[in-house]
Amino acid sequence: MNFDLTPEQMLLKDSIDRLIASRYSSLEKREAYRKEPLGFSEAIWAQFAELGLLGLPFSEEDGGFGGGPVETMVVMEALGRGLSLEPYLTTVVLGGGFLRHAGSAEQKAAYIPEIVVGNLKLALAQTERQARYDLADIATTAEKTDRGYVIDGQKSLVLAGDSADLFVVSARTSGEQRSQYGVTLFLVDANTPGISRRTYSTQDGGRATEIEFSGTIVSTDAILGPVDGGYPFLEHVIGETIAALSAEAVGAMESLHQLTVEYLKTRKQFGVSIGSFQTLQHRAVDMLMALEQARSMEMYAAMMVGSDNADERRSAISAAKVQINRSARFVGQEAVQLHGGIGMTMEYIGAHYFKRLTMIESLFGDTAHHLHQVARVGGLVAAA
Missing domain, CATH: 1.20.140.10 (Butyryl-CoA Dehydrogenase, subunit A, domain 3)
Incomplete structure (x- = not known):
C-alpha cells in the first residue's frame, strides 16, 4: 500500500508548513496571539483563507476545494507542530462537517462561502455536564411552537465558543434523555436573544465557553438535517x-x-x-x-x-x-x-x-x- 502523499498534497503540506513555521516560530509570538481579543491571530486566520485552507474539505460545487481526510490530516499535523491557536478544528472540521453532511442546499449556499473567505466561525454546542462522553445524553430541549422552536438548556466546554458567530446546537425534540432517537441539530446565530455565554481559559492556552439557552427562539430554517434524526x-x-x-x-x-x-x-x-x-x-x-x-x-x-x-x-x-x-x-x-x-x-x-x-x-x-x-x-x- 502506498502511503506517499500526492504532488498536490505535498504542495499543500509545504504551504501550511511554511506558514506555521514563520508565524509560530517562538513561544513569545504564540503568547502575543493568545492575548488578542479573540484568543488567536485574526491576521493568520485571514492567511488561512487566502491559502484556501478554510475551504479545503468542502466540495467544489459548494465553493470549496474538494479535499478529503488526508488533506485535513496534513493541515492538522502542521497546526499541531506549531501549537496553532486558530479555531480551524471547530470551524472547518466540526462546524463545516455538519454543513457538509447534514446541511440543506440553502444552508450550504448561505454559510459555506462565508466560512471559506474567513468571515464566519462556528462552534459545536454539544457537551453537557451530566453526559461525560455519551453523545446521546442530551437534556437541552427544543420545543416546537407556532414561532419555530424554543431551545432551553445548558452546554459546557464549547471550544472557541466566545469567537463563534454560529453554533451547531444539539437538542432533544423527543425521546428519553439518553436515547439516540429524538436528537435534532440546529444552526443558531450567536447573537440570538436568550443566549448567555461565560468564557474561560483552558489549560492548553485556548478558550472554552459555558452557554445557557433560555427561551431561545429559532425558526424551522435553522434545523440541520432531519428532525429527531441528528444523532x-x-x-x-x-x-x-x-x-x-x-x-x-x-x-x-x-x-x-x-x-x-x-x-x-x-x-x-x-x-x-x-x-x-x-x-x-x-x-x-x-x-x-x-x-x-x-x-x-x-x-x-x-x-x-x-x-x-x-x-x-x-x-x-x-x-x-x-x-x-x-x-x-x-x-x-x-x-x-x-x-x-x-x-x-x-x-x-x-x-x-x-x-x-x-x-x-x-x-x-x-x-x-x-x-x-x-x-x-x-x-x-x-x-x-
Whole structure:
C-alpha cells in the first residue's frame, strides 16, 4: 500500500508548513496571539483563507476545494507542530462537517462561502455536564411552537465558543434523555436573544465557553438535517473530528520529540552532553516508537473515517484514539522527565506541548471510554 502523499498534497503540506513555521516560530509570538481579543491571530486566520485552507474539505460545487481526510490530516499535523491557536478544528472540521453532511442546499449556499473567505466561525454546542462522553445524553430541549422552536438548556466546554458567530446546537425534540432517537441539530446565530455565554481559559492556552439557552427562539430554517434524526450526523462528524485531532496530536508529539532530542544534545552534565548517556538515548527512542505507533493509527483513522460501514468506522476511530491518547501521555511525560525542571516551566515551549497533548487526551473521549468502545464490538480484528 502506498502511503506517499500526492504532488498536490505535498504542495499543500509545504504551504501550511511554511506558514506555521514563520508565524509560530517562538513561544513569545504564540503568547502575543493568545492575548488578542479573540484568543488567536485574526491576521493568520485571514492567511488561512487566502491559502484556501478554510475551504479545503468542502466540495467544489459548494465553493470549496474538494479535499478529503488526508488533506485535513496534513493541515492538522502542521497546526499541531506549531501549537496553532486558530479555531480551524471547530470551524472547518466540526462546524463545516455538519454543513457538509447534514446541511440543506440553502444552508450550504448561505454559510459555506462565508466560512471559506474567513468571515464566519462556528462552534459545536454539544457537551453537557451530566453526559461525560455519551453523545446521546442530551437534556437541552427544543420545543416546537407556532414561532419555530424554543431551545432551553445548558452546554459546557464549547471550544472557541466566545469567537463563534454560529453554533451547531444539539437538542432533544423527543425521546428519553439518553436515547439516540429524538436528537435534532440546529444552526443558531450567536447573537440570538436568550443566549448567555461565560468564557474561560483552558489549560492548553485556548478558550472554552459555558452557554445557557433560555427561551431561545429559532425558526424551522435553522434545523440541520432531519428532525429527531441528528444523532447519526453527530456521531459521524465527531468521528471525523477525532481523526483530525489525532493528526494534530501527532504533529505536537513530533515537535516535542525533536525538542527533547535537541535538549539532550546540548544539556551538559559531568562535562558531556546528557545525550551521550545510553539510558537517555533508549528513552528518546522509546518516545520515537510511541510517536510512530500514533502516526500509523492517525493514518488508519484518516483511511477509515469515510467508511460507509458505521460499525467499522466507529471501532477504527476509537482504536485510533486509544493509541493516540497512550502515545500522547507517554511522549509528554518522557519529555518532561528528560528535560528536568525546565520541562514544567511556562516560559519553555515544551511545557505548552505537554499541556496541549494532555488536553487532546480527554477531548471527545478518554482512553478508557474508547477502549470500552472497541471492546464492545469485539475489537478491530474478529477472533479466529
